[in-house]
Amino acid sequence: MSLSDGMNxxxxxxxxxxxxxxxxxxxxxxLDHGHIYGMCNGLVEAGATLxxxxxxxxxxxxxxxxxxxxxxxxxxxxxxxxxxxxxLVASAAITSLRCALGLRVLAADKDYFTDKAPLTTLEQLxxxxxxVQQSSRKYMVYYAERIHQEAAVFAGQLxxxxxIGRVIQVMGLGPHRLNAPSRPDWFFKKSLYGGILCDIxxxxxxxxxxxxxxxxxxxxxxxxxNYNHPAYPELEDFGDAMLVADNGATQYFRVDWFxxxxxxxxxxxxxxxxxxxxxxxxxxxxxxxxxxxxSDHVFMANQAGEYHYEVAGKVGYPFFGQLIQDCLNRxxxxxTQEHAFKAAELCVKAExxxxxIGLDS
Amino acid sequence: MSLSDGMNxxxxxxxxxxxxxxxxxxxxxxLDHGHIYGMCNGLVEAGATLxxxxxxxxxxxxxxxxxxxxxxxxxxxxxxxxxxxxxLVASAAITSLRCALGLRVLAADKDYFTDKAPLTTLEQLxxxxxxVQQSSRKYMVYYAERIHQEAAVFAGQLxxxxxIGRVIQVMGLGPHRLNAPSRPDWFFKKSLYGGILCDIxxxxxxxxxxxxxxxxxxxxxxxxxNYNHPAYPELEDFGDAMLVADNGATQYFRVDWFxxxxxxxxxxxxxxxxxxxxxxxxxxxxxxxxxxxxSDHVFMANQAGEYHYEVAGKVGYPFFGQLIQDCLNRxxxxxTQEHAFKAAELCVKAExxxxxIGLDS
Numbered sequence: 001m002s003l004s005d006g007m008n009x010x011x012x013x014x015x016x017x018x019x020x021x022x023x024x025x026x027x028x029x030x031l032d033h034g035h036i037y038g039m040c041n042g043l044v045e046a047g048a049t050l051x052x053x054x055x056x057x058x059x060x061x062x063x064x065x066x067x068x069x070x071x072x073x074x075x076x077x078x079x080x081x082x083x084x085x086x087x088l089v090a091s092a093a094i095t096s097l098r099c100a101l102g103l104r105v106l107a108a109d110k111d112y113f114t115d116k117a118p119l120t121t122l123e124q125l126x127x128x129x130x131x132v133q134q135s136s137r138k139y140m141v142y143y144a145e146r147i148h149q150e151a152a153v154f155a156g157q158l159x160x161x162x163x164i165g166r167v168i169q170v171m172g173l174g175p176h177r178l179n180a181p182s183r184p185d186w187f188f189k190k191s192l193y194g195g196i197l198c199d200i201x202x203x204x205x206x207x208x209x210x211x212x213x214x215x216x217x218x219x220x221x222x223x224x225x226n227y228n229h230p231a232y233p234e235l236e237d238f239g240d241a242m243l244v245a246d247n248g249a250t251q252y253f254r255v256d257w258f259x260x261x262x263x264x265x266x267x268x269x270x271x272x273x274x275x276x277x278x279x280x281x282x283x284x285x286x287x288x289x290x291x292x293x294x295s296d297h298v299f300m301a302n303q304a305g306e307y308h309y310e311v312a313g314k315v316g317y318p319f320f321g322q323l324i325q326d327c328l329n330r331x332x333x334x335x336t337q338e339h340a341f342k343a344a345e346l347c348v349k350a351e352x353x354x355x356x357i358g359l360d361s
Numbered sequence: 362m363s364l365s366d367g368m369n370x371x372x373x374x375x376x377x378x379x380x381x382x383x384x385x386x387x388x389x390x391x392l393d394h395g396h397i398y399g400m401c402n403g404l405v406e407a408g409a410t411l412x413x414x415x416x417x418x419x420x421x422x423x424x425x426x427x428x429x430x431x432x433x434x435x436x437x438x439x440x441x442x443x444x445x446x447x448x449l450v451a452s453a454a455i456t457s458l459r460c461a462l463g464l465r466v467l468a469a470d471k472d473y474f475t476d477k478a479p480l481t482t483l484e485q486l487x488x489x490x491x492x493v494q495q496s497s498r499k500y501m502v503y504y505a506e507r508i509h510q511e512a513a514v515f516a517g518q519l520x521x522x523x524x525i526g527r528v529i530q531v532m533g534l535g536p537h538r539l540n541a542p543s544r545p546d547w548f549f550k551k552s553l554y555g556g557i558l559c560d561i562x563x564x565x566x567x568x569x570x571x572x573x574x575x576x577x578x579x580x581x582x583x584x585x586x587n588y589n590h591p592a593y594p595e596l597e598d599f600g601d602a603m604l605v606a607d608n609g610a611t612q613y614f615r616v617d618w619f620x621x622x623x624x625x626x627x628x629x630x631x632x633x634x635x636x637x638x639x640x641x642x643x644x645x646x647x648x649x650x651x652x653x654x655x656s657d658h659v660f661m662a663n664q665a666g667e668y669h670y671e672v673a674g675k676v677g678y679p680f681f682g683q684l685i686q687d688c689l690n691r692x693x694x695x696x697t698q699e700h701a702f703k704a705a706e707l708c709v710k711a712e713x714x715x716x717x718i719g720l721d722s
Contacts (some may be wrong), residue, residue, distance in 0.1 A: 164621075168588045168599065171534075171615065174631070201377075220716070221603055222584035223611065227529045228637040230430035238635075240613060242582055242603060250584065252601060252613050254532065260525075260639040263662040268640075272534070274591040274599075278621040279536070279629075281649065288642065288660045289669025299649045301624040308650025336565065355580065355581070359529065359609035 010038035011148045017047030018321035024328065026113075027052035027080045028071060030093035030101055031060040035115040038066055039090045039142045042066070043113075046320035048088075052080045054325035071099070077101075081108035088327055092142075095184045095194045099124035099198055102139050103335060106131045111327050112136040116200040118344050120194035122352075125345055131338055136330070140219065140323060141340045145174065145203035146210060151282045151296035154311045155273060158280055159211055164302050165277030167212045170251045172204040173270040179261035180232065188232045195351040196236035196255055197222055204253035205243065205342035205350070211273050214245030216342060222350040225357045229257070241350045264291065278302025364585055371398035372509045372678070379682035385689065387412035387474075388441045389432060390423040391462055393545065396476040398428060400451045400503045404474070405429070406466070407681035409449070442469035449474055449688055453503075453702035455547045456555045460485035463500050467492045472688045473498040473668045478563040479705050481555035483713075486706055491713035493698055497691070499683060502701045506535065506630060507571060508680035512643045512657035515672045520572055525663050526638030528573045531612045532563040538620035541593065549593045556712040557597035557616055558583055565614035566604065566711070567704035572634050575606030579702060583711040583718060586718045594619030600699040602711045625652065639663025 026048045028040055032055075044050055053064050053071040058287050061073050076081045080089065081104060089105045091098065092115035099119040118141045119125055128139050138279070146152040159167055186192040222241035229237050240254040249311040257266045269284040283297040295313035322334035375652055387409045389401055393416075408627045414432040415427050422434050435441045441450065442465060450466045452459065453476035460480040465474040480486055487499050508511040520528055548551040554560050570578065583602035590598050601615040620628045629644040644658040657673035683695035 050685075133667075166589075166720065168586075168619075169601075169615065173532075189463055215531075220584075223581075223603075223605070225529075225609075227609075228527075240530075240611070242584075242601070242602070242613075244584070244716075247584075248588075248718055250601070250718060252603075252615065254613065256635065258529075258635060258637065258640070260663045262639070262664050262666040264667055268662070274536075274615075274617065274619060276619065278623070279619070288662060288667055291667065301629070301649060302621045303623050305623040306625055306649055306652065345380065350492075356603055356604075357609055357611060359527065 004248055005135065010034070010041050012041055013045055014315050015045040016316060016321060017329070018324050019047040021045070021118030022049050022322050023087045024087055025049045026088045027054070027074070027086045027089050029053040029054045029062055029065065029077055030082055030091040031057070032094045032186070033092035033115050035075070036064070036092035036140060038067060038144055038148055039092065039113060039115065042148055042317055042320040043090065046324050048324060048346055051076065051085060052083065054080050069134055077104070081105065081110065086110055089169055091115065094192050096120045096192045097198060099128055102128060103131050106135040106137045106139065109135065109137065110343055111140065113140045113142065113323070116144070117198045117347055118340065119196055119210060120198055121350065122345070122348055124339065125348065126326050127290050129341060131216060133172045138327065138337060139340065140335065141344065143203055143206040143286070143343065144292040146207050148317055149284050150311050150315035150317070151284050151298050152207070152271065153317065154211065154298050154315045155271065155280050155282050158300060159273065163278060163300060164273065167273050167275050168249050169274040170208045170211050170249070171272040172206055172207060172253040172256040173268070174200050174235040174253065175259045175267045175269065176200060176257055177266045178237070178257040188235050190234040196224060196239035197241060197354060198347045199241055199352040200255040200352055201241065201253065202343055202347040204255065207253040208243060208245070209339060209343055212245055212247060212249035214247050217245040217251070217352045219243050219353055223357050224354040239354065243346065263288070264293070323346060371395070371402050373402055374406055374678050376406040377677060379685050380408040380689070383410050384408070385448055385685050386410045386412050386446045387449045387451055388415070388435070388447045389425065389451050390415045390438055390441055392416040392418070392425055393547070394453035394476050396503060396505060397425070397451065397453035399505055399509055400453065400474060400476065401429060402486040403509055403678055403681040404451065407685050409685060412446060413444065413449060414440050418496070425573045434692050435633065442466065442471070442675065443447055443562065445561045447471055452476065455553050456560060457481045457553045460489050463489060464492050467496040467498045467500065470498065472501065474501045474503065474684070476503050477505070478555055478559045478708055479701065481559055481709065483706070483709055486709065487704065490702060494626065498703065499688065499698060502705065504564055504567040504704065506645070507568050507601040509678055510528040510645050511672050511676035511678070512645050512659050513568065513632065514678065515659050515670065515676045516632065516641050516643050517543045517571065519661060520634065524639060525634065525636030525641055528634050528636050530635040531569045531572050531610070532633040533568060533614040534618045534629070535565055535614065535616040536628045536630065537561060537618055539598070539618040549596050551595040556710040556715070557585060557600040558602060559708045559713060560712055561616040562600055562602065562614065563704055566669060566707045568632060569606070570700060571603060572609060573606055573610035575608050575610055578604040578606040578612070579705055580604050580707060580714055582713040584718050585715040588720055600715065624649070625654070658695050
């Protein structure tokens with residue numbers, strides 16, 4: 001659970017409960033990705049009561065219970081889904097299995113909160129959309145690189161205040177450290193993880209839709225490569241894409257598994273928001289070369305001046321409290337269902353359309 | 362001639378003459394763009410003897426002679442081209458006229474050094490290639506954002522040393538301040554300036570070819586827009602493109618005219634070089650938010666560590682001395698002719714293929 005391990009990166013913020021104990025009961029089911037820790041942290045800090053944990057692997061359950069002693073190991077997934085107390089199930093299953101689990105959760109008349117990417121195919125998306133329609137339940141997604149990242153949240157606040165005018169382009173860099181020996185087998189099988197544009201690319205597309213206020217977009221170019229990891233033939237170590245939104249704004253993003261060992265954190269994630277009246281740069285996890293261990297740097301220049309904000313610990317993560325309220329009140333303040341699905345749709349399309357590139361040798 | 366005016370940005374370095382006075386005689390012809398100052402600075406610091414200046418506008422000539430009192434105003438372009446002493450003609454004509462001038466210079470059996478973009482159409486490129494073939498003279502190009510930018514030069518040295526392994530992607534941001542009232546009319550006529558991808562995009566493509574060692578590339582997507590300047594309908598205030606090189610490396614670049622007034626310099630130009638063993642970020646003209654007026658920041662992370670280099674005044678501009686030697690010795694150490702033309706070809710193609718995008722209203 002350290003900053004140097006992207007797989008288990010689990011931000012902690014100031015607890016800001018929106019409900020009293022027992023008012024909003026959740027369970028954690030499927031612990032295949034370490035993101036489940038961040039997801040549960042966020043919900044618990046916002047007041048959720050974590051009642052159950054279930055995974056077929058007892059070692060994963062034991063580790064989880066160390067971090068969350070309040071969670072009781074459940075005997076089965078069914079036991080969790082059959083408990084009428086449970087209002088929401090948080091999950092970080094193998095990516096290709098996230099939809100099937102979500103369908104079971106919705107069928108049990110509970111809300112679903114899954115790690116991203118929430119699904120890996122357009123068929124799954126159609127099933128998920130139908131299940132939401134039928135159940136009126138939520139199929140929400142942990143797009144952590146925005147909702148659980150204070151600098152990204154703060155950038156959204158600046159945009160909403162009109163600080164840089166209308167956002168015309170969003171550029172994102174999502175480098176990650178591979179740390180291959182720490183990864184499970186499914187991480188290297190494309191049918192399971194969904195491809196790099198679907199997996200870590202989903203963060204990027206979600207941010208694009210969010211910062212530009214777009215409702216839809218077209219993937220106009222996407223590319224994938226395995227430039228330098230022949231031992232993992234189904235790994236895509238590089239991907240990038242350009243999108244044009246329905247409102248005319250455009251995006252470029254690059255994702256990769258090339259964070260070098262010498263970098264002081266797992267990835268130098270950046271966002272650049274270009275507006276008609278200024279721009280914002282977000283340095284999410286490191287201000288490279290500063291060697292001070294700080295994160296959450298936001299830079300802005302607009303008509304009035306040039307600014308540097310350090311916002312770690314100052315902004316919090318409003319998504320989680322909003323999500324709990326949304327579940328209780330059947331509202332959509334944290335994120336609309338359509339937004340969550342649209343980002344998923346576009347990342348699957350980016351992956352499907354991707355040209356494969358690579359170095360000659 | 363201040364840092365805040367990109368149009369007349371003219372870097373000064375430590376003089377490092379490679380020839381004695383009179384050994385390499387140059388003239389400045391066509392002063393339509395302020396880059397001519399940087400071009401002549403670079404050559405004079407490397408030892409060139411600036412003998413003549415010519416432009417049909419006496420005001421431009423008078424201003425030039427203030428900066429370079431050694432230059433004699435010539436009566437005509439012909440007078441310069443007829444002088445057997447002159448070995449190279451440096452020019453910053455209106456972009457669409459640069460090729461025609463170059464053809465006259467080469468026909469006069471002199472080398473040509475033009476501001477970028479060196480031409481605006483594939484027809485001009487064919488003429489330029491033919492003229493070089495026939496004359497054995499050089500049609501060299503002032504791709505200033507690399508050759509006259511110490512951080513960019515230093516990044517090239519790091520790459521050559523293998524500090525980040527093989528370069529698999531180059532990403533470039535080339536924002537510029539518009540400062541529309543200071544610009545001449547031709548700046549807003551597309552047939553004259555060539556479009557944003559041809560104009561300031563040419564820097565980006567040159568850097569891509571240079572840092573990756575590629576010899577050719579395909580423009581796989583390019584876009585242009587006039588997002589926010591309806592008063593200048595032929596201005597493209599935004600452009601971006603993706604290219605894939607013959608060696609499998611890839612590029613994304615964005616260029617725009619949206620530098621806000623509050624930024625402390627004319628543009629927050631960046632390059633990101635992603636290698637198989639690390640990456641480099643170049644912050645060329647400003648380290649935003651530092652408010653210290655410094656430029657030429659290079660950041661690198663590789664297997665060994667995380668580094669921040671401040672290289673202003675420490676690297677110099679080897680291109681100019683190499684170009685003089687190349688002219689004297691008929692070598693190609695500063696830049697090959699094919700490299701200069703290939704960057705020009707690709708920026709014209711990027712512009713020709715560009716999809717027009719824009720905001721709805």
